[in-house]
Structures are given as structure tokens and as C-alpha cells.
Amino acid sequence: MSYQASKEEHPIEIVNIASLEKAVKERMEAGAFGYIRGGAEDEWTMTENTHSFNKKQIVPRVLRGIDSADLSTKLWDIELKTPIIQAPSAAQGLAHENGEVDTAKGVAEVGSIFSISTYANTTIEDAAAAAPDAPQFFQLYMSKDDKFNEFILEKAVKAGAKAIILTVDSTLGGYREEDIINKFQFPLPMPNLAAYSAQTESGDGEGKGIAEIYAAAKQAIVPEDIQKIKELTSLPVFVKGIQSSEDAEVAIAAGADGIWVSNHGGRQLDGAPASFDLLPSIAEVVNKRVPIVFDSGIRRGEHVFKALASGADLVAIGRPVIYGLNLGGAEGVKSVFDHLNKELSITMQLAGTKTIEEVKNTKLVSF
Amino acid sequence: MSYQASKEEHPIEIVNIASLEKAVKERMEAGAFGYIRGGAEDEWTMTENTHSFNKKQIVPRVLRGIDSADLSTKLWDIELKTPIIQAPSAAQGLAHENGEVDTAKGVAEVGSIFSISTYANTTIEDAAAAAPDAPQFFQLYMSKDDKFNEFILEKAVKAGAKAIILTVDSTLGGYREEDIINKFQFPLPMPNLAAYSAQTESGDGEGKGIAEIYAAAKQAIVPEDIQKIKELTSLPVFVKGIQSSEDAEVAIAAGADGIWVSNHGGRQLDGAPASFDLLPSIAEVVNKRVPIVFDSGIRRGEHVFKALASGADLVAIGRPVIYGLNLGGAEGVKSVFDHLNKELSITMQLAGTKTIEEVKNTKLVSF
């Protein structure tokens, strides 16, 4: 029997983001849910990602005459209605039969950025066509085969990608126990791989585990790869998976146009610090030379606020988007953003901050 | 069917304040209980409010010849039998059919201060008449409509209010999930709103949610509003909702006669520090220029002691009073104060402090 994904297409009622996980678990095939939800090993880093936000607090400021919050912001010259963007995630066909197409639509509706993964269940072209006027990025998992890299980047450029996200923290899959227990294999093809016939090692991804997929990818990623991508695409390159100020410096020196601070949602190296704990030292080194996107652990508008106040220019959400996609298609994705925007808006007003710039200039405290 | 509130009128047996919540939950309609008990989002700040008292400890002092504790104190020239006052809270008709009238009576009996909210289910006049010789304050939620503010403040002055409490931390309702889940709407009219016909936006409050109520209120509160209120009333103004030394300074510079340190019992900004954690730095800046009232998280006489020793002149209790009101009317309110006074008295004697002044001069420790 073939894989049955969701066909829902409607807004969803959201009390909070955390509760979506349970709702999805009840509907989704265990292996797929385990793949989406799971983190590496003891899930210490994954859990700490969200808990670490509690280590710092927002002091509410009053008497500032603030009667609303303005969430709009910019990345380079891209106007955004929210500082929350979508984090690229593979295989969204697991969550919904329209997969990345619906995600792209939902994200476009809220005025944010959608990024499509090399390992998507949708072609770059189809995702682009789903939301032609909205900004989209392409997330590259480099192949060992340079020809594939050229091939796929060319497709991204043609499809109108506004930036390339180079993922550098996944030269190997993290040890995710739920996938091991479930013997999880991707049940659906990955057409961006399939489109390139020479990509034989992992074929089109269907029937492969994450270890096999990553095995076909390039492990030996080096700073020079950043420049190569820039030459091939003339697009700005975000380096995703930076967790140290040293690597941020290396990436910028090598030409990175943006630093994407992430520990892959706790799916790669367990025993690593929470991503939020590392953000301030990275932001200090980056020192506004290039924009910083932050992800890993965001589940509340409060978390968005704290990440922005700790040096991020934008934050990205991964699993919540996939849960929204599963529960309501494009409209469900929109509901997730709407909900977080609402929480962020309330947090900003109660904190006495009217604009994203003011949020960024807020000093958190710690008790 | 109309809302059924408690009609109890008798003292209540109290082992501890925490246990009242359970007793009330078993009796009260879920939506009303959720509104009273609930805090914002994950209730992290609400929970931390009470837990934070454990971070500091009282070193018991001995051999001081202390054979009793004297709880009496003063606020300006108001003589009080206890440093514990009542924190203004809206819609006390939810807890008891006599609402604020019973609370006012109970608070008067223990020689403390009652404050009536703009959003009370009782008129300012009726609450004043219930305890004509006792000190009462009026808690103002400013309206966008200046005429309403003038109208309601004039009523407060005429009713004999001893001070105005300007709430500044609620320019928007906190995101309280229990209210969302219960689709809570106030089931009873708010006669202080109803009395002013132009207050059309939220009507008399009946059938509205907290978001709608706050939407009619003034969001853009500024320091100049303090002076305006003083001119309209010639009464001292407490600014309630201060959580930073910076805002305490702003408020005093703008004419505040008292600083009310509060995070609204964790009902507004989740992810904010415990109110107790912020108290010492605020007290340092205030430096005795004006009195400080502290609320948020007080459930023990020990907490009262620790707040006083950290810079508060008085502490206020909110939910415990409402629980007492529900369980025993005016007598139940009195029981709550009696119980906390008893715990405070024992704490003071065992700590080797005879007077409130000595408590204030106690240095807490931390291990």
C-alpha cells in the first residue's frame, strides 16, 4: 500500500504550537512522524533548544505609549511582514499530499520566505510556480558529484531563488533513534534528485533511509564551496548550521552573505549546546556584517522575541510548519504563522517594543 | 441560564493558601475559574513568581528576647494592621454574588486596604458604602475616551478613594490559554463601565472577553497620564505594573506617589522574570522616595516577609482573596488575611524580628 498523506485544506485552530505535535501524532504514520519529530540520541540538545529560552527573561517596559506592534522587517531588499520565516525541511510529502507546494503557498500568504530543500518531494519549479511573487530560497545539500551541484543550482536560479542556503551541519545523519526503531525509509520520491540521472547512488530517494541519503551527499564541505556556489548562481549564500563564532568568521571570510545559526533542531549532534545559548557570541562576532537567521527550538512568540534580542535578524521554524501543513495544508501553514505572529505581537507590546528594531535592541536579563 | 455565583457567608478553615485553589475549582464554573486562576502562555512566569521566593532564604535569629510580632504599619498616614493589602482584581461577581462589596467588608475587618477595579461588578459607590470607614483605592484602567476617565475618576474621588492605582502593564491582554480554550466571556455586567453611556465600544462588559475589554482601554499610556490623574483627583497615584528600575524612575519623575511592583500575577507577559527577582533592583532605585507595593506570587507569610525584606513596604494578594471570597464571602476574605497574618507573625517571631520595620531591615541569604 502506498503512503497516505494528509489532504486537509483549511485553517486550523491553534491554542499553542506545542499542542500541534500531539494532534499530528494521532494522524500520521509512525515512521513519518518519528522522522519529523525526532532528535538525535537522548534528545538532550533538542529538548534544551526550547528549554534554554527560559534561561533569559524579558523585562516588561511600560509607560512607552505603545498601542500596537509592527512585525514588518527586511532581509536585504526583501520586504517581510514578519521576522519569522520557514526553515527548509526535506520530504514534506510525508505531511501532506501537496507537500512543498502547499507550504510555499501558505508562507507566501503571510508575507514570509519559503525555502525548498534539495530533498523535497516537489520540484523546485513546482514550488516556485505555487507562489510566483513570493521570495523563495533554495537549500542545497551538496552532492559529491559536482555536476549535480551545477545542475540543481542552475534549476534554482532559473526558478527565481533569491538566495542559496548551504547546509553544512549534515555531512552525516545524526543518530536518531526513532528512525532506527521504525527502520524508517522515505516512502516517496525526491524529484530534485530524480531529475539528474547521474545521481545514481541514492536514486530518487524513495525507499532510502536518511543515512543513505546523506551518504550520497558531499561530506567534505569546505569554505571554498561558498565561493563556488556564488560563482555558479550569482545569488547570496546563507551558510546554515553555524554554531560557533569561529565558524561564523570562517564563513564570512569565505564570502557568506548570511549566517544561519542552527543545530538542525537537535537532529544532528546530541550533546551540543542549545542553539539559543550560542547565539549571542556568534552575533557579537558577526557584528551586523551579514544578516543572521536563527532556528532550533522556537515554539512561542516569546522565543522569537528572545532570539531577536540575542542577535538574530530573522528566526526560522521547521517542525511547526510541517505540523500545520499536515493539519490544514496551505491554510494550516498560514495558521501556524498567524498564531506565532499573534504571540509575538502580544509579547512585543507587553514588553514595550513597537518595532522589530526595538526588539533587537532589547537587553534580556537572567535570574 | 444566568451565572450562578457563591452565596457563602462564613469564616473558612485554612490549612494553607495553596489548597484553596483546589477547593474553589471544585465549586466554580470552569470558565470563571480558568479566568481567575490562569496565567499567560506556558505559565512559566506565573509559576516562577511563587518559586522564586525559594531562591532566597531567611536566616533565623535567636536570643533577641522577642515574644510576639507586631504586624502594624503605615502607608502615608493610613494606619494598617497588616502589611498585606488586597490587590485590585476585576469581576469579583464571578466568585461571589456580593462581589466587591463582600471583599471590601472582609478587607476592612482586618484593617487593610481594599482597591476597586474599573472592571468591577460593583459600583465604586456601593463598594465604598460597604466599608465606609476603611481606606479604599481605585484602580484605573484608562479608557481611550478621556471623558470616561474624567467621569470615573470623579466618581472615585466622591466615593472617598484614598489613592488612584494606574495600571500600566495591560495595554493588551496577556495570551491566557485557558480563556481561549474556554472561550471565556464575562457573564456579568461591569457597572462602572455601564454608568458612562459613551463607553459604547465594550458596553458594560457583559458577554465580552478580556481581549475586547482591553481593546476599549487606552493602550498608549505615557508618563504624562500620571500628572493628568493627579490634576483630576488631587489624590496620590500608584503606578501598578512596574518591573524595571528604569520605569520606576520614569514614573517617579512623572509624579508617581507610589510604585506598585507587579507582573499582574503572571497573567500578562510570559517569559518575564518573577516579580520577586526584580524587586531588589527597583527598590534600590526608588530608594524610599515613595512607597513600594509588591504583588505576584505571594502565597505564604514567608513570602510576605521575603518581599518586605527585599524592598517592599506593603505586599498585595490577588487570587487568594478571590478564593476566600468564593468560599466564605466577606468572612472568607477575612479568613485569608487572618491566615496569612498568622503565618507572617510566626515567621517574624522565628526570624527574630518584632516589627515590620525590622523585617524590612533583614538581609536575606542565598545558597
Place this chain on the structure above:
Amino acid sequence: MSYQASKEEHPIEIVNIASLEKAVKERMEAGAFGYIRGGAEDEWTMTENTHSFNKKQIVPRVLRGIDSADLSTKLWDIELKTPIIQAPSAAQGLAHENGEVDTAKGVAEVGSIFSISTYANTTIEDAAAAAPDAPQFFQLYMSKDDKFNEFILEKAVKAGAKAIILTVDSTLGGYREEDIINKFQFPLPMPNLAAYSAQTESGDGEGKGIAEIYAAAKQAIVPEDIQKIKELTSLPVFVKGIQSSEDAEVAIAAGADGIWVSNHGGRQLDGAPASFDLLPSIAEVVNKRVPIVFDSGIRRGEHVFKALASGADLVAIGRPVIYGLNLGGAEGVKSVFDHLNKELSITMQLAGTKTIEEVKNTKLVSF
């Protein structure tokens, strides 16, 4: 029906001290058990008393050629086979029909010190007669009535007490909720009170609650009381209930011959620090001028070691002795000491310390 206490007279098998509580709970009348086990209010301080030992650790030292541990020590010229003594506790008739007589016998058998409380269910004389050659102390709860104090101290001297323990932390009973819930009253007479006819206020204690008993006691204890007792008895005076270096200094300046660091097992001021946390700063001030006894929270030989290494000369155990008394009479008391001695002995040898003096000179660490 009159109170039924234990009649057991046999050694008890002990895996660990913590497990005794459960065994006793199953056998003892709820009110009596609640009185013995319970602490004040939230039992935060009581719980912290034992948990605080985990904050410091013992670094095991090796290669020191230690093949056994020697637990013997001295208090003044009193030779002891163990640094663990019995902490005076009231009303031991609750635990065993022989009450303090059995405790005195059991403690004598292990070569340690027994102390009899003013509020004992046995006369000072009977307890003394039970173990004529063993050292005994008398714990004084001062009365408001000076004649009673003279009367009872004279009895103690005649009975051969080696020291007087002046309890200074109980000028009022702590707020112990279990006693409130159980409406606990002492079911048995206190013959040391009964012997003095003028002690009318609390009579002989039978049928009274702890609040009434303490109400008859002297609240206004001052440093001069130490000297008074010394003049009346010519015995050394331990001041019990010291929790600050300031009070240790006051007590020594007033003539104290020993400092007994205790928070009454968490039964008095909740919200006070763990007694163990306060010990080092007190020991520093005492600076070996007088001996220090430590109690509150000791449940392991490891705890004894850590207290000695933090400045105590002896440690005292309260509830564990009462549990042993209930489960096995005098032999049960002995079993409790034997067990803790065994744990202490193992701890000492594995820590590389042969003598109590070496334990005292051990530096604990903290991670």
C-alpha cells in the same frame, strides 16, 4: 481508648535510615506519626536539610594505607565511641511505651550521649537511672516561670546531667500543617512539667497541642539566660538552634560552652536555609573556641562525614532515633546508631580518612 505505643524490644534490620520512616508510618497512629515526621509549612527547609548535603562532595583519597576507621572522639572530657549523638526530642512515649528510658539505654550501649527533653514522657530521674554510667544532657525549654526553671535545672543537676542544652529557636511552634490537619494533641503526660505544681498553664502537657505547650514556655529568651543557667547548675551550656555566625558570637560572648547548629529539623521556620548550608560560616566564627554540634537532615554516614568536614565536632540525629525506638525499643535505637556508624566507617575508609580528626580536616568540593 488510651494511646497504644510500641512494645517492641529487639534489634532491627536496617538497609538505610530513609526506609525506617515508611515502616513506622504503617504502625503508628497518624497524629503521632505526623507530629514526629512533619516539618513546617511547605517542608521546603526540612527537605533542603537533607538535599543540601548533595551540594558538596567528598573526593575519595587513596594509597594512604588505611585499613580501618576509628570513630571514637571526645566532647570535653567525655569519651565517645562515635561522633553521632542523640538529638533531644520531646514525647518519646509516642514511639514506645518505655519512651526515653529505652532511648537512654540504647544510646548508652553505643557509647554516645543521650539528652532528655523538658517535654519528655519520662522523668529526668528515670532516664538517668536507665543508663547510670552513660553521659546524659538535659534539654531545657525555659518557662516564663523562673521558679520552674530553677526547679527543673536542680533536678537535672541531681540526676547527673553533664550539660544543659538551652533551646533558643522555639519561642513559638513552627506552623506544622500535619499537626493542624490531625488536630494533634499530646496523648501522654509530661512528668517533668507535672512535677512542678505551679506549672499550671500547660498542666502536664497531656491533651495539649504544641502551640499550647510552647505558649507556656518563655518566648523572650536573651543572652543573659545563658549565664543564669550556668549559675544555677555549674554545668556547661549548649545553645541549641543557632543558625548564624552573628548569633554564635552572641552566644559565646554570653558564656555558651557549646554551639548547637540546628534548624530543629525543619520544624520551625520554613524558608530558612538548610542547616548544612549555614554550618561553614558559623564554624569559621566559632573558630574552635567551643565545640559545635550539628543536627538537621542527617540520614547517612556520608552526611555525618560532610558535617564534620564542614566544622561540626559532633552530629546529632533526631527522628531516626525515634523511628528505631518505635521499631525495636532500646535495641532498635542501638541498631540505628550501629547502622549509621557502619556507613560512616565505610565512608571514612573509602575517603582515605582514619580518624574523626582527619575527617574534620577534609576539604569538601562542589561541582
Place this chain on the structure above:
Amino acid sequence: MSYQASKEEHPIEIVNIASLEKAVKERMEAGAFGYIRGGAEDEWTMTENTHSFNKKQIVPRVLRGIDSADLSTKLWDIELKTPIIQAPSAAQGLAHENGEVDTAKGVAEVGSIFSISTYANTTIEDAAAAAPDAPQFFQLYMSKDDKFNEFILEKAVKAGAKAIILTVDSTLGGYREEDIINKFQFPLPMPNLAAYSAQTESGDGEGKGIAEIYAAAKQAIVPEDIQKIKELTSLPVFVKGIQSSEDAEVAIAAGADGIWVSNHGGRQLDGAPASFDLLPSIAEVVNKRVPIVFDSGIRRGEHVFKALASGADLVAIGRPVIYGLNLGGAEGVKSVFDHLNKELSITMQLAGTKTIEEVKNTKLVSF
């Protein structure tokens, strides 16, 4: 009925090491399982051993061009395929009828070091014969009887031991409650003891408890014993059970060729710090003069990484090996090493470290 041990001989499927404990518990006689799993007293130190690894974190480094991890390393001139070696443990016949023979085989297959205990259920000769080309160490529990020490060391030398491990932290058995509850006695003979007829006190170990076994051992171990062993064997001597920089210095000064940092898996002194917490200060003093082996608490490749990054040259695993032995014999032992090697390999690559030397030069962080 005689003791029934496992006869399994096959690889085992391992999701993680922690889950093996449960699997073994379901199969093994309670007393034997309790002896193997249990720690001293409250098992605080045992638990902290593993938890302490969470106090420090590994910052993932990227863009380093690392496409694989090389686990090979050396101890003196012994080539090893992994930095994970087997920690000597007594009485492996409890886990498998082939006992140490199977362990030796499994360890040899993964290119690591097996160490046989004085208290093994297999002779030194039989264990050596099981894996004739693999490096083996001999773990000495010194006897009070010097002749026995000479006798057994001579056997070790003849059997080809590459080093002697002198255990110095067990001059007495820790107080392990599970053994007390189970009245555990070794059900099988210890032939290394039996071979020496004069070793009468504890006989061949069969039917003895751990306290009796240790009682026959030498308690008064001194630095000079190191030199004695070196003279008797001309082999390098590891001193096992070092937990302080002071003792590391003493041991090296006395001729130790290696420092084995261990708290015996939390089986000896409860209330001691986690072994991992003590490692950095010991490594600092040792300063590469001799190699450091670390054990106690290792359950993840991540832990191996963190120990190496904190100063260890090799790490040792105890209980996991015994669990693997029970579940699959020699193949099960191999499965345990294979699994940990796999986790370590993933951790190294995701951390951006290619070699064990690079791991050792990694700086952990702490939030």
C-alpha cells in the same frame, strides 16, 4: 540448583546502551543483576556519573572538510582500533557461562584491550588463550598475603599481560544496598583465588559476599606497592581509582605508568563527585607524563568524546560490556563496542573532528 548463566552467542541489535540494562534485568537472576547494576547507597554518585556529561557541551564545528572519523589510537606501543577499552570487572560468569573467555574474544575482535580481574570466574591463562594475539591487562586486587600477590602476578606475566592494573579504591566494599537486600553471594568459584591454596580466608570466592571478598584483600595499600609490582613483573602499572590530582601526583611519583581515573562506577563512595567532574583537574596535573584511562558513567559515544576532550587518553566501559556478554556472548560484547564506536564516529564527524588527537584538543563549553 546451580546458577544458570546465559549461553547466547550472537550479535545483538542495539538502539542505545541504556536500553540493554532493561533487557538484561528481564533475563538475569535478581541477585546477580543487582550486583552488576547496583551502586553505593543512594546511587547519587552513580547517577551523577552519567548526568555530569550534560554539564559540558560539544560545539559542532563545520566547513572543515571532514568526511569520516578515524577512531584508531595508541597506548604506549599498543595499536588500538578504538579509544574505548574494557574496564576490568569481577565474576563475569554471572553474565555468561563462558564468562571472561567470551569477553576477551569479543574485545579482541574490535581491536581493543581486555583486562582480567583477580576475581574473575576464569583463569588468567584461559582468558589469555581465548585471544592470544590481543593485548590483555591484569587487574590486581592485592591480597594481605604477599605470597599470593607474587603468585598471581607471576601467572599474569606468564600469560602475557601487557600491564598490571592496581585497584586502589576498594580497600573495603562500598555499601551497595541491592546486595544487602538480595543477600548476594557469588554463586561461582573464582579460580585465580582457588589456584593459590594459602588464600584460605575467602577460599575460592564461591558463596561469599563482596564484603568477605574485600576483607581478604589488602586494605592498607600504599604508594610503595606500585614499585613492588613493577619489580615483580617488569610491566607498566596503571593505578586505578584515582579521583584527585593529589593522588595522581602521588601515584606518578611512586612510579605509576598510567592513571586510571574512576570511582568504580559509583559502587564505592557515594557522595563522591562524578568522575567526569574530577577529570580535568587530574589531567592538568598529570600533564601528559603518563596516559590517563577514564571510566565511570560512559553510556554514549558523546560521553567518550567529552571524556577524551577533558583529558582522557582512553575510556573504559564496564557494565555495558557485561550486558552485551549476557545478551550475546563474545558477539554481544563486540556489538556493544561496535555500537559505541558508531556513536563516537558520528559525534566526531558532526563535531568537526577527524582523529582522536583532534578530539583531545577540543574545548568543551558550558551553559
